[in-house]
Amino acid sequence: MQANQNSKAEALRKRQAAKNKAFDKKHKKMEQKKNKRLARSKAGDVMVMAVLVVFAAAMGAPLLYVISTAFKPMEELFLFPPRFFPINPTFRNFTDLGIAIEASFMPFSRYLFNSLFIAITSTVGHVLIASMCAFPLALHKFKYRNFVFQTIVISLMFSGFVIGIPRFMLMNQVGMLNTYWAVILPAVGSTLGLYLMKQFMEQIPKSILESARIDGAGEMRTLWQIIMPMVKPAWLTLILFSFNASWSDSYAAGLYLQNAALRPVPMLQRYIAAGGLMRAGAGSAFALIMLLPPIIIFILTQSNVIETMKSSGLKE
Secondary structure (H helix, E strand, O other): OHHHHHHHHHHHHHHHHHHHHHHHHHHHHHHHHHHOOOOOOHHHHHHHHHHHHHHHHHHHHHHHHHHHHOOOOHHHHOOOOOOOOOOOOOOHHHHHHHHHHHOOOOOHHHHHHHHHHHHHHHHHHHHHHHHHHHHHHHHOOOOOHHHHHHHHHHHOOOOOOOOHHHHHHHHHHOOOOOOOHHHHHHHHOOHHHHHHHHHHHOOOOHHHHHHHHHOOOOHHHHHHHHHHHHOHHHHHHHHHHHHHHHHOOOHHHHHHOOOHHHOOHHHHHHHHHOOOHHHHHHHHHHHHHHHHHHHHHHHHHHHHHHHHHOOOOOOO
């Protein structure tokens, strides 16, 4: 019996080796075809570059305007038509921002801690839960799998504003209002990350799972040591989206957190904006500061984000 099992295992290994060899050959041909330069004239190259420059300018203009507005003096903030670049740039807005922060209810360090704790905890939990749920949906077959996935797709149609009241009632019933978890748990359970991870994991060849099972790897080991490294672009992109959403979310914080000691940085931005026209300069400086963490994370993960947006991956 042992010899029979050994022979079956050896046959499976040979079959898997043949599949891997065929896959490597096919993947190599695809790479060669992808790397082959298209036959295009210089005029075509210039036209493509011009179109890309126009789109890049359209997408980068809002960010550049936020940066320039943070250094505009008060008399230039309300000019009409508005000027894109400041005539007399100044750091006065940041000085006014410091004064406004000192006059707030809580120290800035408390707001910053709340934002970082909520954003980091929500992001880590969302990536872990989304990955573990996407793994069986993408690479296993079970009853009602399609129904579950269609329910997830339908849930993407509803924004946080639509389900805000039901969430508030639920958090009130379970006694989580005025706690960090009232904001963290809905972010962790978001279906956007599950959809993204599931779509990306589906590109992984089933033969890799068969090889892992032959080598004796369990489901959790297969997920964390084999699948997750292969879908690194997907979960790095998910980190960017999830952190950005949690960092800048003032709606959920204003709805669930009535205790000022628990409120994040976006709530401080609301207080500053409520100061009226005299706080307009401080508000523009604060808007620039709010953009910095998402921009830093994007710079660190941009290559993986681009790879995910191209829907690249392994295919059998």
